[in-house]
Amino acid sequence: MRTRATTEDLVRAASAPYWKTDFTGYFKARGKLRGDPAFTKILSEGLLAGARRILDLGCGQGLLAAWLEAARSRHDERPHLWPREWPAAPRPVSYRGIELRRQEVWRAQIALGSRAQFEVGDISQADFGSVDAVVILDVIHYLEHRAQLHVLDRARAAMSSGGILLLRVSDADGGIRFKYGKYVDLTVMAMQYRRAPRVYCRSVPEWQRLLASLGFQVEATPMSAGTPFANTMLVAHAHPTVRQPHSLMDSLITHD
Template sequence: MVSTAAKPYRAAGRFAWHFAKGKLGGDPAFVELLRRGLIPPNSRILDLGCGQGLLAAWLAAADILCSVGNWPREFPPAPKVTSYRGIELMPRDVERAGVILGNRVVVEQGDIRTADFQSADVVVILDVLHYMPFSAQDDVLNRVRRALGPNGTLLLRIGDSAGGWRFHVSNYVDTIVTAVRGHTPGRLHCRPLAQWKRTLEKLGFAVTSVPMSQGTPFANVLLVGKIGNGAAVHV
């Protein structure tokens, strides 16, 4: 699955390809989204801070492999995606994402602090909000809540600042990877898990938290926020 999803990035250069293989193979979030069925079928996905659009490539590969029967029996079927819209600040990443664009896949250069989110069924924010001050994080989450339709889902991965030494390792590696990807590392704005949950609950989300660092030394947690019937998901 990793090699299928990473393959299109060969056309975007060695860095984009190797980065895709490393991230998709080493970050548990991508497999877990599928294994736990966290993306409902036929969703309009909005991926904020999408980088080079790895999630779109991953879901496209999942769809192909599932439809030819090359799919783990214990996983729910790969979700068919109605559309994927990524918004990414860095032009270099948007350029790398050029190789995965299609009818239903767009990646726009923009700043999620000001971009129009329009409407979506699933909003994905993986490892992004800590780059901006708390007031901007709150504003983004408010606008996400308004963009989500009935039964909408927010998939927000954060680093838990109460996570002890693992949290410090996360931040250290984050700073290195940020530099390797050609960005300028800046101050990080992190919160403890309990505070993240309260923030989302105040916005009306029923929140479930799932540890999302398996196989890594990090303190990452995926927050699954559901609106609609108010029921937290079973994960």
């Protein structure tokens, strides 16, 4: 009961700053934060607990940053309402988002002000700096297979061992749910970009092999409860193992 009330409260608190943007920004925030189980799971499982520097690749309008900020403030101001089974809210000292679409970056900047840093950029080229956590939610499939590999390789290089990567993907082995998710995704992107982008998906075992080859220890958690999609969250811990040579990693690239 407390969990549900807290989640509802967080949806309200994290969406509120988007009133300052536009109608779409506000209602997109409410809809996505309420309907997507990933946001609550990140808190209930403590997936970003302890991450001081967070890099959000393809951050859209900065919803995760707004969510974490709402969580930290609720945790500190109303600790008696925080669900007992949840770890303490994350308290990053820096949050940086990189996003291709200027309008999304504008919304993120208006909603979060100087409390997080957002920039227009292409994640296949941007410098990642040094971070403790990299988050890539529903983005990687827009990059062609070789570019995916290089982004993930650079994400691994940006963190020391102990860092965490949260990579949410749609499972290409997910049957009708995968096909439905792809249809919705392409329709939404076609409306925003005026053309449907090509997408490059993989099965969950294929993602796991690829991440393992880059020096991550990976767990896969289904992440589409309450939705019709085939989403999976890959929680990948940077591991101090020897990374595999590129020639081997290249064999993991699926060619069309």
